[in-house]
Amino acid sequence: MKLTVQVKLLPTPVQAAALEATLRACNEAANWASEVAFRKDVKRNFALREHTYAEIKAQWGLGAQAAQHVIKKVCDAYATLKANLKAGNMGRPSSKRYRRATQKPVTFRPEAAQPYDDRMLSWQIAQRRVSIWTVAGRVKDVAFTASPEQLAALTLHRKGESDLVCRDGMWFLNATCEVPEAEPNAEPHDFLGIDLGIVNIATTSDGEIMAGRELNRMRARERTLRAKLQKKNTPSAKRRLKKRRRKEARRARDINHKIAKRVVAEAERTGRGIALEELTGIRERVRLRKPQRATHSSWAFAQLGAFIRYKARRAGVPVVYVDPAYTSRTCAECGHIDRANRVSRAWFACRNCGFVDHADRNSSRNIRARAQELWRCGALSTAPVPLLKPRGGTGRKRHVTASDARCASLGLQSRCS
Structure with missing residues (x-):
């Protein structure tokens, strides 16, 4: 299983200047190669290399490996665009977004990431140093910092390319690691159902409720502050906006990691699988009032599901996705389905048998039951x-x-x- 380990570089001002010049040169070359690929409709690696390789080396002074990575990055960008168009992620062919994406070449930001292979980047993990190629020559003894777990993963499992990233003036290397998976549990005796929500981020069929009230309050404060700063539109307000950007996303990612870790650890400890709802396309299916849209759109359920999935693979815990339809209206005791069963956002009361429970806990029990039936079907x-x-x-x-x-x-x- 492939995982990405991110380490923070600590370059000196001279080293940082060389890294910045390298990123700018690579992305300028990528933009030119993208225009050539768009104009000549040549978007495959070897075919595009015939049209751009020599010019990239001569005009931007890139080495052979860097030039090849630039061309490959352009081809990968067009392949991703083609996949998004085919999947309908850019809307219909008649939509404005679709036309905007197809009527001009793909562009790259000046600080966009640049891939490095082992010919351009060497690691001295014990000394926490890297030697990296730049347009100013080889820059040696660039310090980096990482946790003991990251250092162990780099030492044992690093394999493949690493991406040089500049974000908010900070430098990072995203290294690809091939981490072995645990032996999967082919015979789980039960499943741990997980109901995902906005107020309660995750509720398990065991009755554990992982609430997100603090995160939702923080998001509301951030939205209010952003609106005030954008309305003010002064240089100092723009500086504050830039400083605070991605803060909400970092906090949500940290909370999702912690929830996923707890869920997988509990399933592994008890020898159970994990049952999740298949929520793909929920934003297109659900109609909301305007005040609810920001809250619903900032709900990172896909990220939480991805974290649970990859942590479960590492632990050998099976994950089953079930249809979420009517899980909130179905009684977990008698199976009666009625819209009136959901008396409020927090509580469930069955009109048939009188069973009363927390609404999210009742839904998670239904998800668990569907996963059990699905697993039996497969057997x-x-x-x-x-x-x-x-x-x-x-x-x-x-x-x-x-x-x-x-x-x-x-x-x-x-x-x-």
Whole structure:
């Protein structure tokens, strides 16, 4: 499994100037190569190299490896753009955003990250020093700082490229590490259901509620302060805005890391799997009033899910995604579904059996039950069962397993499919 270890560089003023000049030269060359790729419609690595390699080396003074990485970065950017267009992330072809993305070349910021390989960057981890190539020559003995865990990961698992990043005047190296995964637990005896929310960030089926009131209050304060500073629009206000940017994102990321760590540790300790809701596309599905939009858009549920997923892979804990439909309206005791069961945001009261529970805890129990059923579906016989109606209208005959058929009747997706 690939993970990124970020270490902070501590360059001297002379070293920092050389690094800044290198980033600017590489990104200027990348912008020129992007224009060539767009004009000639050549967006593959080897084909674009024939048109740009010699010019990049001659005009910007880049070495052979740096020039190749610049060209590869341009091709990767166009590949990412093509994937986003195909997935519909840029809207419809008739939309303004789609046309803006396709009618001009991809551009790179002057301080955009630049990849380095082992020919351009060498690590002395024990001395906490790196030697790095720049347009001013090889810069040696650039100090860096890292935690003991990061140093151990770099020593044991570093493999591949590292990215040089400049952010708010600080320098970082993002090193790729190939970390081995733990042996997956193929037979979890139960699942830990996780209900994700805005007020309560995560609620487990064990009844643990990880509230986000402090984070939501901080976000409200930050939004109010940003609005005041933007309205003032003075040089000092712009300096304060620049200083405070990304503060909210850093705080949310830290909280998500802590929640993910607790969830995975509890599942690993008890020999259970983790059940999460499949929330892809929730922003497009949910209609909100204007005062609710900022709160909903700043909810980093995808980030929390990604943190849980990669930590679970390292620990060997299986993760199952279930359909979230009606989990908040379904009684975890009798299975009765009714909109009136949700008497308030915080409480659930079943109209059929009278069961009363915290609303998020009831939802997490439903998520756990769906994960158990889904896991049992995947463990059933795989004897083929004919499906009369072909999926996707292709006209081809298609067969599904018995587990697929049972999962389809439950509104779930088989882990074997």
